[in-house]
Amino acid sequence: MTVNGTDRWERRYRESQTMQRPQxxxxxxxxxxxxPASGAAVxxxxxxxxxxLLLAAHGLQTQAWDYAATALQDLEQLAAAEQLAIDCQCRNIVESPPAADSFDVIxxxxxxxRTIMPALAGALRPAGLLFxxxxxxxxxxxxxxxNPAYRLADNELLQLLPQLQVVHYHEAGRLGDSSHGFRDRVQYIGWRRP
Ligand SMILES: C[S@@+](CC[C@H](N)C(=O)[O-])C[C@H]1O[C@@H](n2cnc3c(N)ncnc32)[C@H](O)[C@@H]1O
Incomplete structure (x- = not known):
């Protein structure tokens, strides 16, 4: 029997039950x-x-999509405890990525x-931001x-999102004193020109 991605993530969330607040x-x-002060975010x-949780606390109309139902149930409980409105949707984002022009913040x-990158850029409304x-x-x-397939090559994200204007990009690699600074992850913020 093969274990698909959904099952794998479901199992991980069930085995690591915690109500510690995610950051x-x-x-x-x-x-x-x-x-933005208002708008739709996902x-x-x-x-x-x-x-x-941060997007909703900021005042944005917030949706949260994942295919792991257990994680979404935890999020629903947290959101309720904090009196935040978050529309949690259990869906496969590769099979059903967001529609064109549907969000101000993603x-x-x-x-x-990598296959959904064009859809992500296209799902931003004019002046929308992708974090x-x-x-x-x-x-x-x-x-x-x-698995290296789940990690970005050097500067790859910039090439995957040519439609957007870069607002912020951080990729420190192994430069300098590697015990300092934000490492191992790339940060990107892109803006859809109005
Ligand atoms: C490493 S976790 C990241 C969770 C969260 N974004 C964070 O930064 O802590 C990856 C998440 O992607 C979800 N996921 C993986 N493939 C997915 C897909 N095709 N559709 C929807 N969710 C998916 C998993 O269920 C899991 O919750």
Missing amino acids: AAAVLADHVHLL DLACGRGGNA VVSHFLD YQTFSCTAVSDAGPN
């Missing part, structure tokens, strides 16, 4: 000042939804599927996935 990715938490492959953290943070091949620790 937003640094690329979002450190750039909250770039968010946290894609949200897991327990640290990004979604956040993706620690997930990579992206995920693991890089050039790293200083063994954090993150072992």
Whole structure:
């Protein structure tokens, strides 16, 4: 019997039951000042939804999409406890990516599927922002996935999103004193010109 991706993630979430509050990715938490005051936002492959909680607390109409129902149930409980409205949707984001012109803010953290990049850029409304943070091949620790297919090559994200204007990009690789700085992950914020 093969275990598909959904089952694997479901099992992981069931085995790591915790009500510890998930945190937003640094690329979002450190750039909250770039968010619009209103609009529609989505946290894609949200897991327990640290990004979604921040987006909703900021006042955005927030959706959270993931195919792991257990993670979404945890997020629903957290959102209820914090009196935040988050529309949690159990869906496969590769098979059903967001529709064109549907969100003002899209956040993706620690997930990579190259085939949906054009759809992500196209799903932004004019002046919309895409926040992206995920693991890089050039790293200083063994954090993150072992499969190189789930890690970005050097500068790859810039090439995958040619439609957007770069607002912020960080990729430190192994430069300098690798015990300092934000490492192992790439940060990207892109803007759809109005
Ligand atoms: C490493 S976790 C990241 C969770 C969260 N974004 C974070 O940064 O902590 C990856 C998430 O992607 C979800 N996922 C993987 N493939 C997916 C797909 N095709 N459709 C929807 N969710 C998917 C998994 O269920 C899991 O919650």
